[in-house]
Amino acid sequence: MTPETAGDNLPRILIIDDEVAIRRFLRTVLSSEEFSLHEAEHGHAGLSVTATIRPDLILLDLGLPDLDGIEVIKRIREWSQVPIIVLSVREREEDKIAALDAGADDYLTKPFGVGELLARMRASLRRARQLTPEPTFVRDDLEVNLELRRVLVKGLEVQLTPTEYDLLKLLISQAGKVLTHRHILNKIWGPSHLEQPHVLRVNISNLRRKIEPDPAQPRYITTEPGIGYRLV
Structure with a gap:
C-alpha cells in the first residue's frame, strides 16, 4: 500500500x-x-x-x-x-x-x-x-417523483404500468451503474424469469416509447450490448 x-x-x-x-x-x-x-x-x-x-x-x-x-x-x-x-x-x-x-x-x-x-x-x-435516493429524480425533460409515483415528460404526466414503473425505479436507484439482464429480471420478475430476457426487452422498449424523446436513440436508458442496461 x-x-x-x-x-x-x-x-x-x-x-x-x-x-x-x-x-x-x-x-x-x-x-x-x-x-x-x-x-x-x-x-x-x-x-x-x-x-x-x-x-x-x-x-x-x-x-x-x-x-x-x-x-x-x-x-x-x-x-x-x-x-x-x-x-x-x-x-x-x-x-x-x-x-x-x-x-x-x-x-x-x-x-x-x-x-x-x-x-x-x-x-x-x-x-x-447518496445514501438514500432523492424523492425526485430529474434528468433533462424527465422527472420522476418517487414518493408520489408520478412520471412527467416535458411537464406532462406519463402513465406507466406497474411493471414499467418498477423497472424505471430500479434503474433510477442504480443510476449510472450497469445492471445485467439477470439482475433486473430477478429484481422485477423473480428467479423464475431469469432465462426470459425477451420479457425485459419488451418492457424496456415500451418504457422507452413513453419517456424517451427518440426511442430509437435513447437518451436516458442506454443498452450495454449483451450485458444489460444503464440509466445515464
Whole structure:
C-alpha cells in the first residue's frame, strides 16, 4: 500500500493490479485529481488493504496472480458496498457479466480512455455518497417523483404500468451503474424469469416509447450490448 497524495478528506482510491506499468499509468493520470491513492499487487493484499483503509472506490484487475478478480469482488461484497470498477483486458461478454453479477459497479476494457475512466469514477463516487435516493429524480425533460409515483415528460404526466414503473425505479436507484439482464429480471420478475430476457426487452422498449424523446436513440436508458442496461 502506497499513498500517493495526502489528505484525510480526499476520496481514497485503491488500485488492485499486479502490473507495475498499469499502476504507474494510473498514478500518472490520477495524480492531478484530488484523490488519495493506494495500491495492492495481488488479490489477498487488496482484500487486506480494503479492510484497513476502507477505500471510497476500488479499481480492480481481474487477472491477478493469486486470486481471480471475480473472487475478490465476491469477498468484498460479503461486507462492503464500496464502488468497484473493473479494469481488464478480458473482452468477452461472459467475463463482464460475471464481474457485474458478482457485484462490480462498472467495467472498462483495457486500453481505455482516461476521460471515460474519470467520468465513471466520478459517477460511482457520487452514487456512493447518496445514501438514500432523492424523492425526485430529474434528468433533462424527465422527472420522476418517487414518493408520489408520478412520471412527467416535458411537464406532462406519463402513465406507466406497474411493471414499467418498477423497472424505471430500479434503474433510477442504480443510476449510472450497469445492471445485467439477470439482475433486473430477478429484481422485477423473480428467479423464475431469469432465462426470459425477451420479457425485459419488451418492457424496456415500451418504457422507452413513453419517456424517451427518440426511442430509437435513447437518451436516458442506454443498452450495454449483451450485458444489460444503464440509466445515464
